[in-house]
Amino acid sequence: MKIEWIEDFLSLIEAGTFSQAAERRHVTQPAFSRRIRQLEDWLGVELIDRHSQRLTLLPHAKAYETSLRDWLVHLYALRSRMRADAAQGPRAILTTQHTLTVSYLPRLLRYFRLQAPQARLQIRSSDRSDCIRDFQRGDADLLLCSELESSPIQSDRTDIERVILGTEQLIPVCAADRFGQPIFDLESQTELPLISYDTNSFLGSVLSSPYLMDMQRRYNVELVCETSFTIGIRELSLAGLGICWLPHGLIESDLEAGRLVSLEALLAGPTLVVACYRQAGDNESAAGQLWRLMNERPPTV
Template identity: 35%
Template sequence: MELKWLDDYLALIETGSFSAAAEKRHVSQPAFSRRIQQLEDWAGVSLIDRSRKPLRFTPLAAKHEAAFRSLATQIYEFQATLRSDANQTPGLVMAAQHSLAAWYLPTFLEELRSLMPDQRFRIRSENRDESVALLARGHADILLTYETRQTQSDVPPQLATCCQLGEDALVLVASARLCKSEDFTNPKRPLPLLCFPPESFFGQAIRTHALPELMHARLITIQCVSEFSLGLREMALIHQGAAWLPRNLIAQDLQEGKLREVQSVGSEVPLKIVAYFSNHSGRALQGLLAQLLARRGAHSKANPPTQAEASLAPE
């Protein structure tokens, strides 16, 4: 099969006539008709019902129209990937925890690209355990993740160099409407809660640092369990319950008053934002890390750090 036959067929679908499709494809109508016939011969089926006018496609052709479009897209995407890989150096792979990929990664990526403008990066957004595993297996060069003081990533120093980038916190929030409701504020009524799975990183951190205090103060009822912060955020926004979420992830929701912190019963859980740079990924990555540390170190020397900026120092 020739790719131009597939493009001809898609043009015929879009225009609905042989003459218009031939004009769009810049060929004569007889040549265009022959190419459609060649596509049918290759497929071994009739795509055009030539017994009727105006143009009609056979039921089989209509049924698989989406598949024809998808096939053409896949071929061109594969072609673009091959050309890109042939013309560019391999990229560094960054594995990022889902929540950080949603809000912090773009800023961090912009900083890395400012240090090495010609360096390519490939992003893998995963849950925390899988992100750590990608680094450990050598399938990622950089790991971007959250940690608490009690819950480290257990990445051995001989495998990767750790750099603390900033701070965040899990805060208990609920929609403004829910916070005003009598059932929600009544200490004798169960508090509807949106939770992370107990075995997840956020689930463990909340159960260690915040949930016992909440359960001592209020009865709770579990409304939803999800691994994804963005999913729990959406549930909170439609008044389904309270959830511990990264403050920076929901900063705009808090600013606009869509979500409110439930400080009366919900202690926050401090988080560190850290990046691990593999020690076995070659000179490009080590050069990038050196530049990153030098920039942050130079900034600290030139200006005494504020409390927020102090978190940018390397661990």
């Protein structure tokens, strides 16, 4: 089987006719038709309904079109990674949760680029639990995550190292009115809308006690939304739909611009540690170089 046969078939779907697809692929129509036949012979199934006057895919061809596209994308990505690794050496893989990807990671990457431009790095951004799982399985060299100071992710393994990069507070906020004041008056209102984290998420568990518990004791709380998507919670808060807790690094510019107002004086919020872990290994590798920078003068959280 040749990769060009898959490319021919996908080009045929996009073009809509054999003649236009052959022109796109820079071959004659008879040669193009032969290549589609060769793909069908290799697969052992027909892909095109040749009894139809218009180009019509058979049902199984339609069902697997997306899979073929994904396979082709992954194959070319694999080729690119192999070529880059062969030419420049392997990359370090850093996995981090979505929130830190937005709030802290850009500053950290600029620091890496200035201090060690030759060190190659690949970022994987996922849910926090997925990041931890990938790191523990050995699928990532570095793990950047938020955690409670009293509950580090790894504390009993000698083959894993940890460095604290700083602390970050979860701040209760809501949107501001045109005078720069909170749109919800916590001093006089008894009913408050809440944009909350999924109770099974890390931030949901951190806030459940005592912060949400205290809020629910003092007010009649209406749950507007429950999600583990921190960026979405910020957007809903900016839209004035409720009160929520957000990491300071994510909303620093919103607070400075007056788009969001801190409610910390009345509701308070926990402080999180931002830490990085690494699988102990070769200090001369890309991961080793970046780890040294983590321990020197990384940007503040």
